[in-house]
Amino acid sequence: MIIGHGGNKTELARELGCHVDEIIDMSANINPMGPPERIKQVIQDNVSVIQHLPEPDARSMVQGFARYHDIDPDTVIAGNGTTWFIYTLPLALKAHNVLILGPTYSDYADACRMHKIEPEFWIAECENGFAPDLEGVSKMAAHADLVFICNPNNPTGVLLDPAFVTTLLQRHPGVCFVVDESYLPFVDDGEELSFIQAGPFPNLLVLSSMSKIFAIPGLRTGFLSGAAGLIQKVNAYCQPWNVNALAQIVIQEMYDHPEQMARFTDKTRAFIAREKQWFLEKKQDFSGLWPVSGHTGFILARLQDQTASQVCKAVGQDRILIRDCTNFHGLNHRFVRFSLKDRERNVKLVASLKKALAHE
Ligand SMILES: Cc1ncc(COP(=O)(O)O)c(C=O)c1O
Numbered sequence: 001m002i003i004g005h006g007g008n009k010t011e012l013a014r015e016l017g018c019h020v021d022e023i024i025d026m027s028a029n030i031n032p033m034g035p036p037e038r039i040k041q042v043i044q045d046n047v048s049v050i051q052h053l054p055e056p057d058a059r060s061m062v063q064g065f066a067r068y069h070d071i072d073p074d075t076v077i078a079g080n081g082t083t084w085f086i087y088t089l090p091l092a093l094k095a096h097n098v099l100i101l102g103p104t105y106s107d108y109a110d111a112c113r114m115h116k117i118e119p120e121f122w123i124a125e126c127e128n129g130f131a132p133d134l135e136g137v138s139k140m141a142a143h144a145d146l147v148f149i150c151n152p153n154n155p156t157g158v159l160l161d162p163a164f165v166t167t168l169l170q171r172h173p174g175v176c177f178v179v180d181e182s183y184l185p186f187v188d189d190g191e192e193l194s195f196i197q198a199g200p201f202p203n204l205l206v207l208s209s210m211s212k213i214f215a216i217p218g219l220r221t222g223f224l225s226g227a228a229g230l231i232q233k234v235n236a237y238c239q240p241w242n243v244n245a246l247a248q249i250v251i252q253e254m255y256d257h258p259e260q261m262a263r264f265t266d267k268t269r270a271f272i273a274r275e276k277q278w279f280l281e282k283k284q285d286f287s288g289l290w291p292v293s294g295h296t297g298f299i300l301a302r303l304q305d306q307t308a309s310q311v312c313k314a315v316g317q318d319r320i321l322i323r324d325c326t327n328f329h330g331l332n333h334r335f336v337r338f339s340l341k342d343r344e345r346n347v348k349l350v351a352s353l354k355k356a357l358a359h360e
Pocket residue numbers: 029080081082083084105150154180182208209210211212217220221222
């Protein structure tokens with residue numbers, strides 16, 4: 001198994017000789033509000049479902065997603081997190097030449113390598129705020145059969161203009177574009193920017209993770225939607241019972257109550273906007289760290305003098321885990337990423353970063 005992810009909470013707790021619950025994990029990009037109360041209740045009320053096999057194709061959950069987005073359920077597959085799709089796509093689509101817009105989430109490249117494909121990268125520059133250049137990307141996409149685009153991007157937080165993606169889709173009809181929208185629910189008016197409803201494109205697939213917005217990474221649920229022909233190819237690789245029984249019940253319940261979901265999403269967006277504004281104001285009190293301007297609750301920041309490993313180690317001593325971004329292709333030892341939490345924990349982060357950055 002390839003595990004290219006960052007921070008390990010258990011390892012830090014072991015190093016510090018404390019309980020894992022004492023670690024403030026700001027390295028994982030999940031909703032700082034935690035899961036909706038309703039989800040916890042649904043799990044408690046439905047524990048007995050684990051005694052039975054769930055629907056093999058998670059049909060009811062798929063129908064919920066399709067109804068919510070007003071799309072054909074036959075253009076949707078539910079999976080064991082979007083990770084399952086990321087690792088299956090290169091194989092199912094028989095890709096040979098994969099292009100990845102970076103710096104980005106490392107699993108796209110790891111998935112390619114699992115299938116013996118060495119991907120190409122188009123790397124955006126820090127100097128340009130990590131915004132990709134359409135002409136540069138388009139030139140490379142012309143030689144690819146599969147392109148991964150993360151929008152908004154992890155770890156840069158960059159949000160693309162929909163016209164950027166539309167132009168690529170139109171210019172390269174023979175290339176499959178996978179748009180990972182796992183963090184789009186955190187963005188104001190994310191629904192309008194989503195490509196889930198972009199029906200007519202025969203070369204588009206969209207990834208939607210439930211892990212991030214609902215803070216349920218342990219439940220393992222996500223969706224793939226898009227062009228019917230491509231969905232059919234991926235479906236041929238799907239195993240029965242790909243989504244566990246509790247996850248199916250929870251997600252069905254969420255889509256049965258769209259108004260509750262919308263309320264939760266709105267609250268999340270307001271929460272993140274407030275904490276981010278607070279952090280950026282506090283950040284003016286200390287130097288040595290420059291946040292890249294992005295559209296997500298997680299923040300990529302460039303360090304001036306210190307290395308990511310030094311800063312992560314220093315804040316680690318305060319039992320705070322942030323992401324050392326050295327191993328992101330296209331970044332280096334001067335980048336860290338952290339996900340803001342509630343005010344109490346964000347205050348601790350600011351104090352710890354200030355202290356860490358004051359050390360030469
Ligand atoms: C951009 C992006 N896509 C997909 C995933 C995978 O999430 P999951 O498999 O839980 O849906 C992650 C996880 O960190 C991610 O950052």
